Amino acid sequence: MDIRTYDQVDPEQVLRLNLMALNYPLTPEVAAEGRRLDPRVTPEFALYAVEGGLVVGQVGMFEAPVMTREGPARAGALWAVATHPEHGRGGVARALIVEAHRRMRERGARFVTLGTSRYRVAHSLYLSLGYSDLRLLATAFSPIGGPARPGPASARPGLTASPLPSAEEHLLGVVHDQAAAGWLGFTSRPPHFANILRAWGESISAFIITDEDEEGAADRAASRAVGYALTSSTEPVVTVAEFEVVPSTDPGRAAVAIARAFPDKRLRIRAVMRDAYRQSMPAAGFEVVHPDWGTLMAASLDGTPPDEVRRLLGVDENLFNCGFFDIT
Numbered sequence: 001m002d003i004r005t006y007d008q009v010d011p012e013q014v015l016r017l018n019l020m021a022l023n024y025p026l027t028p029e030v031a032a033e034g035r036r037l038d039p040r041v042t043p044e045f046a047l048y049a050v051e052g053g054l055v056v057g058q059v060g061m062f063e064a065p066v067m068t069r070e071g072p073a074r075a076g077a078l079w080a081v082a083t084h085p086e087h088g089r090g091g092v093a094r095a096l097i098v099e100a101h102r103r104m105r106e107r108g109a110r111f112v113t114l115g116t117s118r119y120r121v122a123h124s125l126y127l128s129l130g131y132s133d134l135r136l137l138a139t140a141f142s143p144i145g146g147p148a149r150p151g152p153a154s155a156r157p158g159l160t161a162s163p164l165p166s167a168e169e170h171l172l173g174v175v176h177d178q179a180a181a182g183w184l185g186f187t188s189r190p191p192h193f194a195n196i197l198r199a200w201g202e203s204i205s206a207f208i209i210t211d212e213d214e215e216g217a218a219d220r221a222a223s224r225a226v227g228y229a230l231t232s233s234t235e236p237v238v239t240v241a242e243f244e245v246v247p248s249t250d251p252g253r254a255a256v257a258i259a260r261a262f263p264d265k266r267l268r269i270r271a272v273m274r275d276a277y278r279q280s281m282p283a284a285g286f287e288v289v290h291p292d293w294g295t296l297m298a299a300s301l302d303g304t305p306p307d308e309v310r311r312l313l314g315v316d317e318n319l320f321n322c323g324f325f326d327i328t
Ligand SMILES: CC(C)(COP(=O)(O)OP(=O)(O)OC[C@H]1O[C@@H](n2cnc3c(N)ncnc32)[C@H](O)[C@@H]1OP(=O)(O)O)[C@@H](O)C(=O)NCCC(=O)NCCS
Pocket: 021, 022, 057, 080, 081, 082, 083, 084, 087, 088, 089, 090, 091, 092, 093, 094, 095, 115, 116, 117, 120, 121, 122, 124, 125, 128
């Protein structure tokens, strides 16, 4: 088995492998657009296992900055781990991941993360390679047929979620930076992250949450923006892939505002990461399932024990920031 990079293999075989294993249309065009826009892409893009001229396995690679208690560090991330079904259970994924780790370590990455489901066989593969669950994810559901039930959280309708024109999408970065300030983990992102997700094939719509009670707003959107939501099209259910609010805003009220933007739809909010978000949502009428099947896993690349990785990233003190964009 040879290990090659994306540019050394047939991109049409790569597409078929991704469709087969992950239902992911990783066309050469998607790869080119991802490379153009996403600063997390590594020189390899992804590693491939090749046997007898056939692409039989893949591991996608990212590298990005993270904030730790000891200051900025570099983290790797894996995405789209896939093996051709005819070559399963032959050590293909294991070999590719070990090589990806080696390359990331060589370039100075301290940790590596990935998102998966605990029910997938991949979860045990990752556990056997030194990963552990850094954060179990949560999902919230709005009551069927409308926004939150009447209650204290919905009594003040001051927050409104409205579609954000693409020309104003820099506001997403502004709000993200305010929401993540002082946190650890994935605190800095490229400001055009919604476009980056679109480049990878996500059909993302951006909503800005504004506080109509805020006074003195010359620039309407910028000065009243207290949050954002990224929704993805999963008709007939609306999925909120991620939402963030600035520290002064109650996440439950923001969730109600998002639900109000879709009055006739069932709404699910995925990857509710912060405890404060989770805790404020039941009062706003949402049902929260925690943990759901989703997990953000992490492994150390420099021998740091798992407990120390958690401490460095502030996971157990609830200082760890992370969202849909970061869960690869
Ligand atoms: C997950 C996947 C990449 C594993 O690839 P693979 O090349 O078969 O895995 P390897 O042979 O390198 O690793 C095997 C380890 O993974 C786990 N594993 C793999 N397939 C398994 C299965 N069918 N049942 C249980 N465990 C399994 C085991 O821990 C195994 O170790 P072992 O063989 O020593 O017991 C492959 O099953 C796949 O492509 N699945 C569909 C796509 C997917 O779910 N990707 C993960 C996205 S997060």
